[in-house]
Amino acid sequence: MRKRPLLVLSTVAAATLLLAGCSGSASPEPTDTSSPAPESSCLADLKSGAGSDAVVVDGTGADAKVTVPAGTELTEPERSVIVEGDGEDVMPGDLVSLRYQLIDAVTNEVLSTSERGPDGVLSALLSTQNSQQMVDPTQAPVFTVAAECIPIGSSVVVTLPSTQEGSNPSILYVETIEELPTVASGEDVDPTEGMPAVELDDAGAPTITIPEGDAPAETKVAALKEGDGAVVASGDLVTVQYRGVKWSDGSEFDSSWSRDAAPAQFQTTGVVTGFKMALEGQKVGSQVVVVMPPKDGYGEGEINETDLVGETLVFVVDILATTPLEQPQQ
Missing domain, CATH: 3.10.50.40 (Chitinase A; domain 3)
Incomplete structure (x- = not known):
């Protein structure tokens, strides 16, 4: 991220x-x-x-x-x-x-x-x-x-x-x-066929296993836990835990869990398109897995070891809180 x-x-x-x-x-x-x-x-x-x-x-x-x-x-x-x-x-x-x-x-x-x-x-x-x-x-x-x-x-x-x-x-x-909890607190949801498998350790940190076969051509989002909190809207400031891996080899490239499990905060409009799609419309307390092709990530191009261009990316995201940044009209 x-x-x-x-x-x-x-x-x-x-x-x-x-x-x-x-x-x-x-x-x-x-x-x-x-x-x-x-x-x-x-x-x-x-x-x-x-x-x-x-x-x-x-x-x-x-x-x-x-x-x-x-x-x-x-x-x-x-x-x-x-x-x-x-x-x-x-x-x-x-x-x-x-x-x-x-x-x-x-x-x-x-x-x-x-x-x-x-x-x-x-x-x-x-x-x-x-x-x-x-x-x-x-x-x-x-x-x-x-x-x-x-x-x-x-x-x-x-x-x-x-x-x-x-x-x-x-x-x-x-x-x-x-x-507030620093891991998703929602109810477990049955895994979606064809999506990466996710296992959680005792602290709630995910391990992500990439399935066999080609990466999807379009961004796919599936719920792993269903929360009952506020719905994330476009432009909200969200608080999340997340782990991101490459579809190509399963290697991690970014993770809040790797930084002393400290959650991260950012606006939904300040992240790549695929991550934005994974957040908006979800309820606080949910955990989702998203698979995004390069067009919704860091763009098309030749894959290399120094950046994420050309990579299909997988994120598991715990949605902990959301706050609208605009004041209501008086």
């Missing part, structure tokens, strides 16, 4: 633009978010301060009203816990469902919310990136900064100081709801 855009869960510095519904610039190369963080460590571990402590939250869920008192100074990124939940601590690398609001800290206007997701809920894959820059909390992905190292069921406010001259600071209010 080489062709996919920059993850929408970008840095705090870009949060105001991204959470307002902009998906950011696409990147032709995958963004690696799978470097493991040190065990039981937070990436930013923001502390509370006068700014975040001053924010007032009335109510919960979609009815929560977030107010910043006039004159509140927001000069540093800070996090205050409004309600501490009773679940397990959320850690980098977890996939969680959450509600959020992004608030203009000067006007108290709601700039963006999770209402674009089913039932007003989004699914967030908390980044595991770690680097020397993590001493600066503005470099940590925004939902990770908000949710990390506090229990599921908590609600928090994070102050986001202005990053551009003339723009207002903002407040991110987040409620974590539950930790």
Whole structure:
């Protein structure tokens, strides 16, 4: 999976633009978010301060009203816990469902919310990136900064100081709801004749066996597990586990399972056609196998050892979550 855009869960510095519904610039190369963080460590571990402590939250869920008192100074990124939940601590690398609001800290206007997701809920894959820059909390992905190292069921406010001259600071209010599975949770479906055979190990990672005979001339998609979650629509931000192999020799060329089993996130419109066909119309919780000829993969041409041109490709994909990126019309 080489062709996919920059993850929408970008840095705090870009949060105001991204959470307002902009998906950011696409990147032709995958963004690696799978470097493991040190065990039981937070990436930013923001502390509370006068700014975040001053924010007032009335109510919960979609009815929560977030107010910043006039004159509140927001000069540093800070996090205050409004309600501490009773679940397990959320850690980098977890996939969680959450509600959020992004608030203009000067006007108290709601700039963006999770209402674009089913039932007003989004699914967030908390980044595991770690680097020397993590001493600066503005470099940590925004939902990770908000949710990390506090229990599921908590609600928090994070102050986001202005990053551009003339723009207002903002407040991110987040409620974590539950930790989501990182493998397909749907019901098993009988195998489809002629499709590659798939076996799962104890962790859920697939082994793919190519059948005898010629590769199909058209893209074929078959369900291995049938989920009952939201339906993936065109342009959605999806969270998946996947493994890709070549039909020609069965060798793996790309896999989230080979990167510490960390799920991947990307838009359905940012991947090759055959992968897009495998995702759209499927329900969250499903696992599918797709066989795509070169025309729906990386194009026709002479097969060689350095790229995927001319190759028929096979993917097994666990569909873990999907989120529309556009805000609903008011």
